[in-house]
Amino acid sequence: MLEARDITVRFGDRTVLDATAITVADGEVVALLGPSGVGKSTLLRVLAGLLVADAGTVLLDGVDITRLPSHRRNIGLVFQDEQLFPHLTVAGNVGFGLRMQGAPKAAIAERVRELLALVGLAGFEARRVNGLSGGEAKRVALARALAPRPRVLLLDEPLTGLDRDLHDRLAGDLAALLRTTGTTALLVTHDRDEATAIADRTVILIER
Amino acid sequence: MPALATLPAAGLALFFAFPLITLLARVVRPGSFADALDTPGLTHVVWFTLWQAALSTVLTLVVGFAPAYVLARYRFAGRRAVLAAVTVPFMLPTVVVGAAFLALLPQSWHGTARAVIVAHVFFNVAVVVRLLGSMWAVVPEQITAAARTLGASPWQLLRHVVVPLLRPGLWAAGTVVFLFTFTSFGTVRLLGGPANTTIEVEIARRATSLGDVDGAAVLSMVQFVLLAAVVWLSTRFQRKAAVQLAGAPTVRRARTRGQRRLVRGVAGATAVLMVAPLAVMVSRSLRLGGHWTLSAWRTLGRTEVRPGIGLGIDPLASLFTSLRFAAVAALISVVVGTLAALAIGSARRHGRLLDIGLMLPLGTSAVTIGLGILITFDTAPIDWRAKWWLIPVGHALVATPFVVRALVPVLRSIPADQRAAAAVLGASPWRAWCNVDVRRIAAPLVGAAGLAAAISLGEFGATTFLTRAGRETMPIAIARLLGRAGEVPRAQGFALATMLLSATAAIAAIADSRGALDARGA
Incomplete structure (x- = not known):
């Protein structure tokens, strides 16, 4: 279970988050809705450990991880603009997390194959990421974040910037994928339909 | 407008091409090649030229890494001054750099290889800061965030993401520094002493002190060939290492305490290291007895x-x-x-x-x-x-x-x-x-x-x-x-x-x- 309490973030004299709280239970998919500029992405960065909050606590399974650096949290994050590593192949990207853990090569290859099949990109291992289409890049980013089996997966507007058709198809795939893998997930979006299509529960972040 | 080109082309032919051909004619004269290459100590000279250039290059890349990052990524008070402090040595005559290190380094360092290498690093840090920095400015910050959420420790992040992404910049800067240090003359002449001679210094010594112009000509051709080989190799590697990075440069203020400490530390240390040799040289001109x-x-x-x-x-x-x-x-x-x-x-x-x-x-x-x-x-x-x-x-x-x-x-x-x-x-x-x-x-x-x-x-x-x-x-x-x-x-x-x-x-x-x-x- 991921739990954030009283998270406050200030940039200079602007308060972005003021004592915000959120809880995601094991296996649950929660959507975080709200207008842009309300601090949704900032909250995700705090949960992922990329940003240290000015106040508040983050608990993972009851353990305080507020001060734990990002790379020791095992919390995955899918970026809005993918942020794939341009110097690596698709397999290199998907296997990156396992490589950082020092997993054996054969195990990494096996897991990469499994995940690429899961996101519908079987056989894409040797492709360069620069040649991927928008939808393919999203799928690779998802596979990359899932590969190290994160305790919680955070998704920052993962379907923004796709055309309607592709968006709807991917939303369905994503919902199914999160269920089959039993992933605990927190999805940030500004699209109410997307939230209901993917999540079990919706939380709305409002401006004070 | 071909008429415009007449003067430049004629000047180039007379003062560059003609002398080079004359030099080449000396080299192809029978016996001159064997004679020149058969001198004792020549292997030592070529070997020293190569290893000091290689070591100077690696050290310059290491020393320039942090300032390149901080100057490319952060906006801070005094940034322009630090940038100038880094750039000025590169503009300086090699003789001034040599003089500065004669003034700075203790007597026991004079005439040593390490004195040459330290001065080379000082002189060339600007190349790394400029070439690597321009590359670093466009490495998206989010991509390092992505690596961190995937479990990359700071060291792994550097090794598996940052260095591979910067590889073209590292090659480019490394090549330029290598070429400069390989053909370094003034600095080596002042700091190296008789035991540490580069090909460039040896050419001058043979031609002016020993009167062995043929030998000097052969050496300059040897150097020319080695240089061409280095450039050729490096462009090949550079092409292989090319990674496409999209996006505008991101320069911002330090936000966290750690970032502020990093910026202050690196900028301060860089400024001190770049200014100290010159300041000591000036002060030494004002001291007698x-x-x-x-x-x-x-x-x-x-x-x-x-x-x-x-x-x-x-x-x-x-x-x-x-x-x-x-x-x-x-x-x-x-x-x-x-x-x-x-x-x-x-x-x-x-x-x-x-x-x-x-x-x-x-x-x-x-x-x-x-x-x-x-x-x-x-x-x-x-x-x-x-x-x-x-x-x-x-x-x-x-x-x-x-x-x-x-x-x-x-x-x-x-x-x-x-x-x-x-x-x-x-x-x-x-x-x-x-x-x-x-x-x-x-x-x-x-x-x-x-x-x-x-x-x-x-x-x-x-x-x-x-x-x-x-x-x-x-x-x-x-x-x-x-x-x-x-x-x-x-x-x-x-x-x-x-x-x-x-x-x-x-x-x-x-x-x-x-x-x-x-x-x-x-």
């Missing part, structure tokens, strides 16, 4: 150390000689460079040829240029050895490419429409040219002229061959003074180096404000 004194400065105009004991050179006169040569060299480079730039801008294919031709002297070591001119123009019918203008012509050969580089992009950016518009409004072609083109190139031209003057002021390699008694330039005088035993000539050497430092820094500041430095930095 353990006291602060201006006497080294006051006696610069005297040619005698003590009554009856001659110095052999007149330090103050060298200042005026240098200034005169710099003015002439700047004039030649500006005239020739402007004509060349106009020709390159207006002609298509031949323009490109001239462009490449004018760049060649840059790829040729200064010592090779000097040696070529020396052996070409010393016999009838063209015995110009005693002519004073041979030195500024040599300087202009090195400086002209920078003038061309500064002007060509400006000229290319002038839309043809503007000239047409002027013509439609009734301006004659000449008037249109004056109004449109001249106005645009005036500012970069001033910068380029300054740069040419600065290059001439600091030129040491080619001048070593062409200098004549009574007409020593400042770098020559500094090297002689610092080569002498005794406190007074040393302090005078530091004083003269301080003057050269100030002159170069002043000119560099003017050139930088005109944007001419970008042509050199990249």
Whole structure:
């Protein structure tokens, strides 16, 4: 279970988050809705450990991880603009997390194959990421974040910037994928339909 | 406009191609190759040249890494000052850098390989900061965040993401630094001592001290081949390492406490390290017998150390000689460079040829240029050895490419429409040219002229061959003074180096404000 309490973030004299709280239970998919500029992405960065909050606590399974650096949290994050590593192949990207853990090569290859099949990109291992289409890049980013089996997966507007058709198809795939893998997930979006299509529960972040 | 190209092409043929061919003719003479390569100690020279260049390059990349990051990524108070502190040494004459490290390093370091390498690192950090920094500025910050959420520790992040993404920049900077340190002359001459000789220094020693011109010619060709090989290899690797990075540069203020500490620490340490050698050199010019004194400065105009004991050179006169040569060299480079730039801008294919031709002297070591001119123009019918203008012509050969580089992009950016518009409004072609083109190139031209003057002021390699008694330039005088035993000539050497430092820094500041430095930095 991921739990954030009283998270406050200030940039200079602007308060972005003021004592915000959120809880995601094991296996649950929660959507975080709200207008842009309300601090949704900032909250995700705090949960992922990329940003240290000015106040508040983050608990993972009851353990305080507020001060734990990002790379020791095992919390995955899918970026809005993918942020794939341009110097690596698709397999290199998907296997990156396992490589950082020092997993054996054969195990990494096996897991990469499994995940690429899961996101519908079987056989894409040797492709360069620069040649991927928008939808393919999203799928690779998802596979990359899932590969190290994160305790919680955070998704920052993962379907923004796709055309309607592709968006709807991917939303369905994503919902199914999160269920089959039993992933605990927190999805940030500004699209109410997307939230209901993917999540079990919706939380709305409002401006004070 | 082929007529415009006549003067630049003729100058290039006479003062660059002809000497190089003469040099080559010496090399292919039977026996000269075997003789030159059969000298004891040559393997040692080549080996030293290679390993000191390799080590200097690696250390420069390591030392320049953090400042490149901080200067590319963060905006902070004093950023411009730190950037200037890093860039200035690169603009400095090698003799000044050598003098600064003679002043800074303890006596036990003089004449050692480590002194040479430390000075090389100091001199070339600017290359890493500029070339690697421009690369680093476009590495998306989010991509490092992605790696961290995937479990990459700071060390893994550096090794598996940052370094691979920066590899093209590392190659580019590494190649430039390697080429500079491989052909380093002034610094090695001052700091290396007799035991640590690069090919470049050995060429000069053979030609001027031993009178073995054939041997020197062979060595300069050997060096040329090695350099070409390095450039070829590096461009191949660079192409392989190329990674596409999209996105605008992100420069921002430090936000977290850790970031602020990093920026402050790196910027502060960099500024201190870059300024200290120069500051120590200035202070050493003011110290004699353990006291602060201006006497080294006051006696610069005297040619005698003590009554009856001659110095052999007149330090103050060298200042005026240098200034005169710099003015002439700047004039030649500006005239020739402007004509060349106009020709390159207006002609298509031949323009490109001239462009490449004018760049060649840059790829040729200064010592090779000097040696070529020396052996070409010393016999009838063209015995110009005693002519004073041979030195500024040599300087202009090195400086002209920078003038061309500064002007060509400006000229290319002038839309043809503007000239047409002027013509439609009734301006004659000449008037249109004056109004449109001249106005645009005036500012970069001033910068380029300054740069040419600065290059001439600091030129040491080619001048070593062409200098004549009574007409020593400042770098020559500094090297002689610092080569002498005794406190007074040393302090005078530091004083003269301080003057050269100030002159170069002043000119560099003017050139930088005109944007001419970008042509050199990249």
